[in-house]
Amino acid sequence: MGWVRRNLEMIVLILSGVLLAAGGIAWWVSAADTARWLWIADTLLGLVFALAATLQAARQHRPTVDIIAVLALAGALAVDEPLAGAIITLMLATGQVLEAMADARARRELSLLTARAPRTATRVTADGLVEIAVADVVIGDRLLVRPGEVVPVDGRLAQDSTFDESALTGEPVPVERPAGEDVRSGVVNVAGPAEILTTTTAETSTYAALVRLVEAAQATSAPFVRTADRWAIAFVPLTLVLAGVAWAVSADPVRAVAVLVVATPCPLLLAAPIAIVSGLSRAARLGVVVKGGGALEQLARGKVVIVDKTGTLTRGRPELADVITAPGYDADVALRLAASVDQLSAHVLAGPIVEAARARGLDLAMPADVIETHGQGVEGVVDGRRIRVGRYTWIAGPSPERWIRRVRRRADLDGSASSLVEVDDVVVAALLLRDPIRPDAPRMVRALRAAGVTRVVLATGDRADVGTAVGRIVGVDQVLADCTPEDKLTALGREAAHGATIMVGDGINDAPALAAADVGVALAARGATASSEAADVVLTVDRIDALADAMAVAKRSRRIALQAVGVGMGLSLLAMIAAAWGLLAPTVGAALQEVIDLLAIAIALRAVLPGRLHSVALSEEDRATLASLHEEHESVAPLVERLATVADALDAHEPDLADAVALVDALENDLLPHERADEERLVPLVARARGTDEAVAALSRTHAEIEHQVGRLRRLLDGIDGDPEPDDIVELRRMLYGLYGVLRLHNAQEDEDAFSLMPARG
Known part of the structure; x- marks a missing residue:
């Protein structure tokens, strides 16, 4: 029975198609009675199916267009138009199957969270160590946490230790905790054996609260209300009034049934889901898995993006x-x-x-x-x-x-x-x-704003100065530092006043916010986590700017869905008026409705075609050129840091220019040839990819400035005759630091504007 319930829509579709085709064959061989009974059976099947859907909608207190299908099917039987009823059943079943496909959502489970939670703890007693169930831990217990183990409950450290706290804060670098400091459950001991004095029970610990946050957030997530249901508020009364007027004026119930038949809202039941499914398919090709049509539509409506830092705007690994x-x-x-x-x-x-x-x-x-x-x-x-x-x-x-x-x-x-x-x-x-900033992060923020996002907020568990620096570089509107999972939920509630919210994260600590947001977006390119299970959208490529492309796909799919629905329902309305005037019989109206459906579907299928995205496509030759120049870029990177090291070591009282001379030699022999190659090969490539020379003006300007500054350094060193004066050392140090700053900024520009065009590595 479970299999039947899971596949009910497909079973109804197959039975409907078989009964309709069998009736057609019977009619073709002059077995009219057999054909009639087959079509009646098909109509009854559709009536039961539509009635069940209507009752379910009533229990959920939501409007539905299925009531029109119920009336049309019942009317077809009442006026002895079983063929029209059979056609309606086929349309209805097809729409339900496509809707089920479009709204299918991946099951949100807490498997990773619960699997990670420790089941036992090691209690320290006068008689030695005793293994106990975590549920049996009481406040005041002394527990031993071995290296690599998860702290089972909150407690106070008896000696210094170091913990991986990424499950709670998202920060990848281990944190050293001194004796006497509190440590939270859910963190991993990465030092030697640590002893803690428990301050909570398992039920009231930090990690248990995190699991409950995910459960509560998922339970309160608002269900997706499909486009058809919203339009039904106006469409259903209009249909019933028109059918009633046609019957009252003509005294012919067949006209009322004809109105109901052509009003069967298959453009809503078919076209919109097809456009959404097409959008899901298109997003998947970009490396973005969207868990259902509801998530896609919500993504299109997004106005506020709250983004985690570590692993999202940054690489997530030192x-x-x-x-x-x-x-x-x-x-x-x-x-x-x-x-x-x-x-x-x-x-x-x-x-x-x-x-x-x-x-x-x-x-x-x-x-x-x-x-x-x-x-x-x-x-x-x-x-x-x-x-x-x-x-x-x-x-x-x-x-x-x-x-x-x-x-x-x-x-x-x-x-x-x-x-x-x-x-x-x-x-x-x-x-x-x-932990370096992802080179595509600033472009992602700009692309999101171009896609209609009005506000971008960075919420991080890191300290304020680090979060502010990252936020300033990528261009967010606000930075929230030292955030716990609860703080992120609070921020979501506050930002909801500005519009539909999108939460972007990659850690277990982000799971509650991902589940609570209108759309949760998880980065899972480096492996599945609880965040991807709690999210509505999962990026399977290691590129954060894929989110902007997914949002563009979502907006385009929603726009095409509305166009298909508008054209289909507009033509249906004209057909309803014709049926009310007696110009369409029920069977002819059902056939005409099929034509309208095909037109609406054709419009909806445009969503599967490529649309305009912010990312660019590169030829194989351009990709090879980028890869070659990026390898050179990485090989000369140590020279940049060497500038600061040499400048630091310069002493005006005991000057030694040997390191400075060797450095300038390396700059002339290694760095400048690379920068010239960038100007000759990289700049034209980026200009072609971006479609404008303005995109590379800054790169060309810094190439010229770098060569100018290296030339000045050479002239300064050549001009020092004998022992350098203190003023010479001061000037040399100033120029080295200046070139260091220029090169740091230039390398960041190249990463963002040029090398972020490369396919994701690893």
């Missing part, structure tokens, strides 16, 4: 930003040694360090005697030298050197994570890592 070395030490050597040891570390920062070393073409060695201190760092022997890579406090100690303090200050200002590299008990380098 990347090596800079290698700062002690005076006289080579950056590549330091990075190679650190990455060699990190090959055997599971720490969240180890992977990006290894990837950066390999991207620079460094030959990594396999370390020996590797020991990892959870939450602190890793050490091992590489090429006979003892290497340690890890936290600032673990390696530098209480009295670090001046250059290390400067690195720490810079990391704090930039919101970067840092790892120090120690070789044979000497700190030789600092590795700065940050």
Whole structure:
């Protein structure tokens, strides 16, 4: 029976088609009575089906056009027009099947959340460790949380430890918590064994509250009201009045039935769902899975976008930003040694360090005697030298050197994570890592505004200065920092006053807001999460700007659906007037209605054709050119950070220009040829892709400025005769910092305007 209920619409459609065709064959072979009874059976099938749909709508207190189908089918039987009734049944069943396809929504489950929740806890007792059910934890229990385990209930730490809190905050970098500080359930212990004193039970803990938030938000989500139901408010009374007038004036019930037959609103039941299904198909080709017609229409209506930061506007994973070395030490050597040891570390920062070393073409060695201190760092022997890579406090100690303090200050200002590299008990380098902004994020925000979004809000669990910096770069209207899942729900409620809301996120902590928003959009290119289960729209490509394309598809599909409905219902209205005047018999009216349906469907099918999108298509040759230039772009990136490192090391009292001379040589031999290649090959490519030379004016201007500044540096160094004066060092430092700023901005422009055109990697 369950299978029958799930496939009822398709069963009715098949039976209706078989009965109508069988009746046609019987009529063709002169078995008129058999044909009549087959069509009567078909009409009765449609009547039962339509009546059930009408009663269900009545129970839900919503208007429906199905009442017209009920009256038309009953009228066809009453005036002995079974063929007209059979045709109506086929139209009705077809519309129901297409509507079911259009409104089919992926089941929202909490499987990931519930599977991740711990079932047991380890209680510390006088007699040792005891495994208990999480439900049996009481306030005041001492619990042991082993490395890699999820904290089962909220508690207070007995010793320092480090936790991955991304499930609650969305932030990827582990957080160090000192003894005595509260720790929330749902976070993962990434250090050594940690002991906590419980302050809540499992039922009242943070993670349980997060699960309840998702459940409550899903339960209160308003159902999608299809276009047909809204039009029915005016269409149903109009049809009944016209049919009643036709019957009263002519005293012929057949005219009333004819009016009802041509009024059967198949343009609503067929054309609109087809346009929506076509839009769903078109969005899927762009890497956007929209879970049903309701979500597509709501996406088209979106006016306010609330977007998470980490993993959404940023990559969601730290990347090596800079290698700062002690005076006289080579950056590549330091990075190679650190990455060699990190090959055997599971720490969240180890992977990006290894990837950066390999991207620079460094030959990594396999370390020996590797020991990892959870939450602190890793050490091992590489090429006979003892290497340690890890936290600032673990390696530098209480009295670090001046250059290390400067690195720490810079990391704090930039919101970067840092790892120090120690070789044979000497700190030789600092590795700065940050979560970079997606190059397509600013274009996505601009494209959303062009698509009709009036307000964009950034809601992040990160601190205010980091969130504000990201928000300013991508161009949002407001930044909400230090947000919990509850704060995001509150923001959604507040922003709903400005229009339909769209929530964009990628973490478990975003699931409640994704479920509560009018449209939840999840990024799932890096794997399925609870966010994708709670969302209405899932981006399967690792490009946030695909959301703007999906919104354009949604608006176009909705517009075409309304056009199809308008044309179809307009022609139906004319046919109703003709039927009221007695110009159409019920069977002829049913056939005419089929013609109107076909026209409406043809209009609706336009939605499957490509429309105008903000993204651009590149030829294979252009893609290859972009990939080649991007590889060069990445290879010269260390030169940019080297500018700041060399400038930092310049000392007016003990001037040494050797590093500065070597740097300018590298700029002339490596950087400038790349910038010239960009001007010759990249600029014309971007201009073609964007359709205007204005799109690349800024790139060309900065190419010229970079060459000008490198030339000035060379002239300054050539002009220093003998020992440099302090003023020479000051000027040199100023020019290096200036060029550093220009190149940082220029590289960001190239990432956004040019290299964001590349297909998503990974």
